[in-house]
Amino acid sequence: MSGHAFRQFIVKMHGRCNLACTYCYLYEGPDRTWRTRPATAAPDVLDRTAARIAEHARAHALRDLSLVLHGGEPLLAGAETLTRFTRLVRDRVPDGCTVHAVVQTNATLLTAGRLAVLADGGVRISVSLDGGSAAHNARRVDHAGRPSWPAAARGALLAAEHAPSAYAGILTVVDAALDPVETYESLLALRPPALNFLLPHGNWSAPPPHWAGARHGEWLCAVFDRWWDAGRRETRVRLFEECLALLLGMPSATESLGLAPFDAVVVETDGSIEQTDSLKSAYDGAAHTGLDVFHDAFDDALRHPAVAARQAGTASLARQCRACPLLAVCGGGHYAHRYRAGHGFRNPSVYCADLQRLIRHIAARLAAHTPVAASAAPAAPAVPDPHAVFAAPEEGAR
Structure with missing residues (x-):
């Protein structure tokens, strides 16, 4: 099994x-x-x-x-x-x-x-x-x-x-x-x-x-x-x-x-x-x-x-995602949104910038609400140009 x-x-x-x-x-x-x-x-x-x-x-x-x-x-x-x-x-x-x-x-x-x-x-x-x-x-x-x-x-x-x-x-x-x-x-x-x-x-x-x-x-x-x-x-x-x-x-x-x-x-x-x-x-x-x-x-x-x-966890994610401090929250985003013809699904989400924006915003609101959350919330990198993440695309399944 x-x-x-x-x-x-x-x-x-x-x-x-x-x-x-x-x-x-x-x-x-x-x-x-x-x-x-x-x-x-x-x-x-x-x-x-x-x-x-x-x-x-x-x-x-x-x-x-x-x-x-x-x-x-x-x-x-x-x-x-x-x-x-x-x-x-x-x-x-x-x-x-x-x-x-x-x-x-x-x-x-x-x-x-x-x-x-x-x-x-x-x-x-x-x-x-x-x-x-x-x-x-x-x-x-x-x-x-x-x-x-x-x-x-x-x-x-x-x-x-x-x-x-x-x-x-x-x-x-x-x-x-x-x-x-x-x-x-x-x-x-x-x-x-x-x-x-x-x-x-x-x-x-x-x-x-x-x-x-x-x-x-x-x-x-x-x-x-x-x-x-x-x-x-x-x-x-x-x-x-x-x-x-x-x-x-x-x-x-x-x-x-x-x-x-x-x-x-x-x-x-x-x-x-x-x-x-x-x-x-x-x-x-x-x-x-x-x-x-x-x-x-x-x-x-x-x-x-x-x-x-899809069940391989971080091993199935793009290199950029594995290195991201938001990984535990974002998880690479929805699997279907990672697809790129010729490179399969081993890519960041097409919504990478959107997910980072939302997670950072919620983390800030949560941290302001309770000091305990401030230490729990991960630091977030600057939101990248969504097209720049494919400067060096990972090998995909297809």
Whole structure:
């Protein structure tokens, strides 16, 4: 047995989406593998996936695991299907292993009835939105070009009002063209118990939008100040809490920061075992492993060279990252954001300057808040020109 155990199982319940967001990296990006896969996960795929998850939990004596019901838009598979599969996994894992289930949805298909089914089935609801207003979500349209915001806002508020214990929160991708504080405050109107801000997927060969002068880092700093100055009482913000924990020497549980071992795996609608979808923003087939739940165990995925490379810790990082005093907090940034054609993933993050800006800012605020934190926070180097880090690129896997 090799590698760190998987603890997050992302299962594609439905391979299509009822929206056609113009910026979607999955359906509009370089990867085209979704086109040849079935729209829905068949019962035998779900049955075998549940068995494989239980097998992995037993082999690694897992006390808990995360089950992420994903898509596409997973609610296209039906709320009853989602809860039935969740129950199947819970019934099969060993005694003493807790399954934390969540559905990642665009909220447009949420109704009071579906919320009740999910809540009764012990499935929490995580909503993906670009912001808390129609203007923020103008690029989230259906296949006829109609806006998704009215249905999405209605769904999110239904979760807040009728299923608060099952409402996990909102995930938002940073749009550096929008006002950061206004975006944050608009999301608060949807009463999320937690927020998570993600950097838009991009890399050195396909830079993200508005990528210049650490604009994304500045955007996040502005939101952090608004959240921090309010006493962190309005909602939890995962990215900020993870950064604070790492600055204080505590472990992190996010792919975007820190050096914790990578622990997520994807099962596609046809049963294929893949790496996370974010890699599909790099090139066609980047998440492919050649494995599937009918013929292979998740331990076989742990031994896959690409997965092993992601679990190699600092050994997999670029020389610049290994020498950086922010390494323990930054962790090299999100793996997908390190890609550069011809040099693989052994590069600093395309958001290197942004991450340094954010970490330095949070460290300064934390140090001013408590003298103890001042000695714990690492010194940070000057933010470099983001293009200069490739003056002497490392050898990559491809």
